[in-house]
Amino acid sequence: MKHPIVGYHKDDEAHWVAELSCGHNQHVRNQPPWTNRPWVETKLGRESKIGLKLDCKKCDRGEPTDV
Secondary structure, X not given: OEEEEEEEEEOOOOOXXXXXXXXXXXXXXXXXXXXXXXXXXXXXXXXXXXXXXXXXHHHHOOOOOOO
């Protein structure tokens, strides 16, 4: 199920986490060659992706919200 990004925070290991409108969180790492998300490394890049819909596996599994 896809939900838009509404914000970001860093986890305990300083990795960026997207906050989704459904109340779940999802890591958004830039780990080439597997995952290319260079936009996550800058504030402007992250802000440009607010509203981008990500597939939420936690919703698919019926998990409670993270917030």
